[in-house]
Amino acid sequence: MNDPKSWLRKNPQVRTIRVAASDLNGQPRGKRVPARFADKVVEDGTRFPLSVLNLDIWGEDIDESPLVFETGDRDGVLYPTERGFVPMPWLEAPTALLPIWMYREDGRPFDGDPRHALSAVLKRYRKLGLTPVVAIELEFFLIDDSGKSLQVPLSPRSQKRRKAAEVMSIRALDAFDIFFTDLYDACEDMDIPADTAISEAGLGQFELNLMHQPDALRAADDAWFFKMLVRGLARRHGFAASFMAKPYEDYPGSGMHVHFSVLDEDGNNIFDDGGPKGTDKMRHAVGGLMDAMHDSTLIFAPHGNSYDRLVPENHAPCGISWAYENRTSAIRIPGGSPKGRRIEHRVAGGDVNPYLLLATLLGAALNGIEDGTEPPAPITGNAYAQDLPLIPGSWEKAMDAFEASEVMPRILPEGLIRNLLLTKRQELHFMSELSPQEQVEIYLDTV
Numbered sequence: 001m002n003d004p005k006s007w008l009r010k011n012p013q014v015r016t017i018r019v020a021a022s023d024l025n026g027q028p029r030g031k032r033v034p035a036r037f038a039d040k041v042v043e044d045g046t047r048f049p050l051s052v053l054n055l056d057i058w059g060e061d062i063d064e065s066p067l068v069f070e071t072g073d074r075d076g077v078l079y080p081t082e083r084g085f086v087p088m089p090w091l092e093a094p095t096a097l098l099p100i101w102m103y104r105e106d107g108r109p110f111d112g113d114p115r116h117a118l119s120a121v122l123k124r125y126r127k128l129g130l131t132p133v134v135a136i137e138l139e140f141f142l143i144d145d146s147g148k149s150l151q152v153p154l155s156p157r158s159q160k161r162r163k164a165a166e167v168m169s170i171r172a173l174d175a176f177d178i179f180f181t182d183l184y185d186a187c188e189d190m191d192i193p194a195d196t197a198i199s200e201a202g203l204g205q206f207e208l209n210l211m212h213q214p215d216a217l218r219a220a221d222d223a224w225f226f227k228m229l230v231r232g233l234a235r236r237h238g239f240a241a242s243f244m245a246k247p248y249e250d251y252p253g254s255g256m257h258v259h260f261s262v263l264d265e266d267g268n269n270i271f272d273d274g275g276p277k278g279t280d281k282m283r284h285a286v287g288g289l290m291d292a293m294h295d296s297t298l299i300f301a302p303h304g305n306s307y308d309r310l311v312p313e314n315h316a317p318c319g320i321s322w323a324y325e326n327r328t329s330a331i332r333i334p335g336g337s338p339k340g341r342r343i344e345h346r347v348a349g350g351d352v353n354p355y356l357l358l359a360t361l362l363g364a365a366l367n368g369i370e371d372g373t374e375p376p377a378p379i380t381g382n383a384y385a386q387d388l389p390l391i392p393g394s395w396e397k398a399m400d401a402f403e404a405s406e407v408m409p410r411i412l413p414e415g416l417i418r419n420l421l422l423t424k425r426q427e428l429h430f431m432s433e434l435s436p437q438e439q440v441e442i443y444l445d446t447v
Contacts, residue, residue: 002084002099004042008035013094020048021078021100022114022224023053024420025061025302026353027446030067030078030100041098045079053102053112054419056430057303062422067112073252076102076110083221087434089186090232096196099221114355121363121411127174128266132362133171133342134219135212139254139350140230140245142204143240144175145444150247152204153239165201166253167344173206181235183208193221201315202251214263216358223256231445244303244443246308246347253309253316254350258361259334261342262369271341276324278333278341280372285323285343286331287375288368289361293320293330293347297391298398298424299360300348303432305443307395309349312384317346319388321379327382330391347391356412356420363411379446399424 021028051067078100102110185192193211233239246253271282289305322331
């Protein structure tokens, strides 16, 4: 963590700051503060209603929420996270973000804060002397949304549109080289460990990998910051960027794949058996993930548009399965050196809240390790062609599974589960009143 006060002194060009926390949809909620008053926020925190972290995708109160009128819409107190100040290079004026998280008046973490939910899961790992090592792959679209229909932006270099998918095309990357150069520079400024970028199978779709690190809270922070950065920087370049799951009907959607291993107190990878199969603990972690997959689909696919991505043979898994080196499976065990043996979870869309995603995956895996859960045999071949148990096929069914689950209360706080369900049922109601085009307009700039 940088020391917030000294950081501001070293960066006198910063005249305003943003203090922001993640709500359940991953939306940053907070305040703009003149830099000369930042010391008060750093020392004393700031206040806003508990209900602010439980708004719907439009930023509206949840009608049935006990956080609003029933309890007087009382305040929480928000303090800086351990990350400290982060530059916001997508804005014209020099500005810094101070990430914050919410506590109750008596000092208890607010159980509706998704960052606290992840922190609680990591405390379970620490009690066992374990440390997850996490890497995240984020897919997103660059989009020209200035007309009646979405299309690929003009290349800043050629002023042409490439109206075709170009998987791992250097030409597609070069077409937006100015944007990606600025993006990597901004990631360095924000201390986001951006690694490889590739072009993907959708129109104007790209993927960027964030390096693995033994701090899952920081990994979730980085993914949250990265989504803000990509959307904001794209607008500076004259087009949009979106992590929505499925902007184009005829092309694959965007995912957020998570790779993780687990270290013991001596720094050894507990999934490494010296060979290609992995240890019993790795297999038990897979079992925990499979046990929770059906009930936790609402975390992996939190929006109406999310389910347009989850269709067979479209590079998004629908069946609950695991496999070695098989990208049709929901859970993949990549090849390579046994020292790097890890699990890749491939279900989540790019539209997820990174804190809730990691809390759910790591919590489910730890359940499996603690319980010694045995998964079924790994599959081989095309998962889409096999008779597998399926995740819920609709937003409403995912809500029902999440609500009825006996697994999710072992992973997430009851208050957060309740708040998320109220949020999603309200969104389901109002989304049903909108046209598909209006729904895309909502999701394009938010998720």
